[in-house]
Amino acid sequence: MDVSNIVKRINELFNITNEEIYSKESGLTYHADKKVKKLGYSVNLTLDTIEEARIQGVDMMVTHHDAWGELYELKEACIEKLAEYGISHYYNHLPLDDCDFGTNDSLLKKLNLEIVKRTHEWEGLYFGRVAESDEKIEFNELVNRMVNLLEEPVKFWRFNDKKVKRVGLVCGNGAPTDCLKEAVENGCDVYITGECNLSTIQYAQFKRINLIIGSHTFTELFGIESLALKLNENIKELEVVRLNEGHYEVNN
Structure with missing residues (x-):
């Protein structure tokens, strides 16, 4: 062809x-x-x-x-x-982050999470999601799901003791604190992305939201x-x- x-x-x-x-x-x-x-x-x-x-x-x-x-x-x-x-x-790039078969939706589907909201808008494209689990799950269980799915170690920080119901996700580079802020404002228990820096970790600690960081590539x-x-x-x-x-x- x-x-x-x-x-x-x-x-x-x-x-x-x-x-x-x-x-x-x-x-x-x-x-x-x-x-x-x-x-x-x-x-x-x-x-x-x-x-x-x-x-x-x-x-x-x-x-x-x-x-x-x-x-x-x-x-x-x-x-x-x-x-x-x-x-x-x-x-x-961004159209694939936005669409319903793309980076964010595909990862959440494999994690058995249901999408409830499209987030992180830029020029009419949405490169983030909020999703929920049918039942509350332990944070460590979600971490293990990520490890098994990505077939690589992930970094994680636990800043609250709640079970996970609501998840914020930005596949790839969601390290900027304004990306994390949107997950916080949407009442997420944990934030998942593929990049982080010191300010990402410190802001998550300040807001008491758990973090899971995979790699930019494999998320x-x-x-x-x-x-x-x-x-x-x-x-x-x-x-x-x-x-x-x-x-x-x-x-x-």
């Missing part, structure tokens, strides 16, 4: 209310101008994921993140490598996986594979 047709199929999955914002937050970064038989998905576009795509014989990559601009010279290096290998690349994996699997359902001749990404472990 042509790359342009795959991008068209992707766009049809989204309720696009603002074309300008959608085009700024998604799109093709490299078109190899060849038919796509095998598509690979990952959260990040890096030289390592491109190499993984080459090894797996992928014709097109679909990722949640483009190469970050602040990682100086990485974007140019990725485009050069994609051209060398003849691999097309498409990314979808968002299930959203891009969901997008890829939808393509697989809609385009029967398309083979879809996951491109493995390493776990980044920070040693303090």
